[in-house]
Amino acid sequence: MYISITKQHLDNNFSQSASDFVDYLEKENEGVLPEMQEHFFDQNNDRIPPEQVVKEIDGNTAKLKKEEPKFYSLTINPSQQELKAINNDPEQLRKYVREVMKDYAASFHRDPQVTVEDIKYFAKIEHERTFKGFDREVRENQPYRAQIVRLENEIRKIERGELSGNISSKTKKIKSLKAEIPHKIYGKPIEQGMKKPGFQTHVHIIVSRKDVSNRYSLSPGSKYMESESKLNGKMVKRGFNRNLFYKRAENTFDTLFNYKRNFVESYEARKTYIKDPHEYFARLLGLPTNERSAAFKLLGKVGVRVPQVNIPTNKVQMALKTIKQFKKAMDLARSSSSIGI
Secondary structure (H helix, E strand, O other): EEEEEEOOEEEEEEEEOHHHHHHHOHHHHOOOOOOHHHOEEOOOOOOOOOHHHHHHHHHHOOOOOOOOOEEEEEEEEEOHHHHHHHHHHHHHHHHHHHHHHHHHOOEOOOOOOHHHOOOOOEEEEEEEEEEOOOHHHHHHHHHHHHHHHHHHHHHHHHHOOOOOHHHHHHHHHHHHHHHHHHEEOOEEEEEOOOEEOOOOOOEEEEEEOOOOOOOOOOOOOOOOOOEEEEOOOOOEOOOHHHHHHHHHHHHHHHHOOOOOOOOHHHHHHHHHHHHOOHHHHHHHOOOHHHHHHHHHHHHHHOOOOOOOOOOOOOOOOOOHHHHHHHHHHHHHHOOOOOOOO
8 A cells, every 4th residue: 555645736836726636636537427437525425526626625725825735635556456355446445545534634643633524635536547657667668669769760761762771671670679578568568658457546635734624724744743832822732643644544454454464565664665675675585484475476566576595594694786686676666656665
């Protein structure tokens, strides 16, 4: 499970209206029969019109300055394994989102405690993702595509008499490159903009910066984490604990759907990798045999090849070269957004 929290802004300025973002989230409904469309929902309602979303978010910004975010975007990205566990069922995902928003509210350090009833949010499920230029498959296909484009240009120049050369040999080379290109879907080379296969369901959530009363600011981007300060002579609590939220959100999924999470899927593992790749690798290799095998398979699905090393029974020993190989593979997976670390 990978969850992101971002401020919504255009260039260097924060969006003054949620209309552009709502329009963007409506893109999957274009050309789709009404009964097949996904609708915005909140804690209590399943079918909320996009116009209402814009009106309520834009109307809930009292005393916020232009340079302050008016709303935040949460994106919930279940893995294909997690989606498989719930049969890619939108109803189950809506159920999970409503529980996660309780976790979100409880992660604010305020007095009185914030509840989900204090949060103004609207969520929308999307079922598709497309390959981006930074995806591993696109990047690894690019050298082949570049050669093919170059050869095709040369053939056109030969046909126009601008260049001398053998069209037949260049045509054979193009055919060979198309056969060798490493990543394909149904025989077609993967390129930017192509739809990704398999379960790609994810959730976008628009969360107002202000609470439902439009009186208090609830910022998940606060630099303060569970701190207290004096305001007008009174000690007040403030801050948002992201670590707590991510842990709760993960635990909520596991509890709700009886999901058996592998180490490499966990938020704890992601934090460990970022802080200390050596420790991450040591813990990975130290897993029980069945769990370690499952972990290697999960990493393999996102393009991470785990180097083969001998593991002494008393202590995990790792060569620097092995760690570097593993870290390089993990970083490639992270940069292509194929693994939530």
